[in-house]
Amino acid sequence: MPTAIVWFRKCLRLHDNAALTWACESSEVDSILPVFVMDEELGSGGTGGIGFNRARFLVQSLRDLDDSLQRELGLRLRIVRGGYLETMEAIIRGLDGSTPYLAYEYCSEPKSLSVSAEISGWELSGGMDFESRIFSGSHTLLDIEKTVSSENYSNPKSMKDMERIFQRQFGVDDFGFYDIGEPLPPPVSSKPMSEIVTLDSEVGISDLDEYLINNYPRRVLEAPYFRGGEGEALERLSRKVSGEKDYVNNFKKPRTSSTNLDEDHREPSTTGLSPYLSTGCLSIRMLWSECKKAYLMGEHTQPPESLHGQMMFREMFYLLSRSVDNWDQNTGNENCKDIDWGEYDSELVGCWEDGMTGYPYIDAMMRQLEETGWMHHLGRHAVSCFLTRGQLWQSWTAGRDVFERKLLDSDWAINNGNWLWLAGVAPFSMPYYRIYNPCPDSKSSLNVETNLAKFVRHWVPELKDYPSKYIFEPHLAPLDVQVSSGCIIGDDYPLPIVDRKESRAKNLERFKLSLQK
């Protein structure tokens, strides 16, 4: 009887994992070999696609997965460093006995699709003896491939379009909810391999820990606010969603505070589940289902503001990123208007990334990102608008790269989609002339706590003793206030890198001119 190689790609969990459940339950499978392939990303020393927080979160998630595989199913996660294709080929060829299965979840990113296409090619050509089982709808609610290839599909631009797509793919159940189906429970029994298989380039979790220590000797000492792993994901789900029915039913995204909870400057006012959804420590179907349980208890908010609405935006970006060519590019991308962004200015982008723009709200957000790997959605609005059409006139791709490296929830489809949105260049963008004031007051749609301004005081400690009146625009404080607050602007904290009003007016003009080309 054959072995099933269960290849964990973006579902680092036991619950709602169709590939793992199939392997555990199938009568065609005799033994299971769980594998995670770490391609070159983590080896980049943090300068490439994955920075410290992301790398640590991934290592924690892998440790948690290995622990639960051992504890619940008597299996070991085998982590192999190398290219996806070479690794898979070596593993398949290295297995003795009957034709093995390769079971894995569908991923819609171009790189993953080309890997899957290559693997299907091996299977079809008969050059290698194995059978694939690919499971769609594991990382998303929709079957992305089925949706974008359906006859009546056209690219969604709004929540109304998404509602039509959901209605078509799922229909509605007796309670009027899209009939999405329940998440799979974790498998209860398994089939460990009877003999030990040697894998080339295998690494243990301790090797990955060592990698973090060697590459980030100081940062590994910092306690993470968000810890990776399915256990943490389920705990947060229970604390923020399952156990908080009123919160779920009243959830209105545009009303949530961008400056987090008053009592804890690191705890999101939203669910904070995005890092777990992106790594697949939490299934999106599980979150959908837990919200639905709350909705069944009484009145609740609706898309686009509701939590279901947030998840539908997520699906929208998965669809678009699959159907729009060059989704991550400024050119050749039908969802991106051709704007003459300024030359890449490393000094401006550097000040923005380091939280040294002289605009405390922007700087607080960027410093929070650096330390915790997370930022509220409206904070992301503010800093992306500031970098692009608002103040600095830099291409959205420059900011996208920084987010990709630093966000714990970094996700190719969603990150590019939101940057397109905020840069004002996409069909679904907000009007380009609606520019956020980087010095918000209490009425700002960025929902900022301005009275005590605790968030800014925490993340920009240079300003911790400033009167709230000046804290969002400290260069306007009279010199005696600067002296008595212990922070001279220009010496202890930067002067604004650009004049916000002048740059705004100039950039609006530039945007308009680009559109007239």
Ligand SMILES: Cc1cc2nc3c(=O)[nH]c(=O)nc-3n(C[C@H](O)[C@H](O)[C@H](O)COP(=O)(O)OP(=O)(O)OC[C@H]3O[C@@H](n4cnc5c(N)ncnc54)[C@H](O)[C@@H]3O)c2cc1C
């Ligand atoms: C410039 C920019 C870049 C972004 N990059 C990413 C990214 O790389 N990865 C990412 O997951 N989100 C990204 N977002 C979307 C959004 O900010 C985060 O998903 C959200 O803040 C995560 O916090 P939460 O889990 O508390 O969200 P909640 O409000 O609790 O929402 C629940 C879930 O819905 C999904 N969701 C919510 N808002 C959006 C949205 N606008 N688009 C797509 N899905 C959404 C997320 O999976 C989220 O975890 C970006 C937003 C902006 C403006």
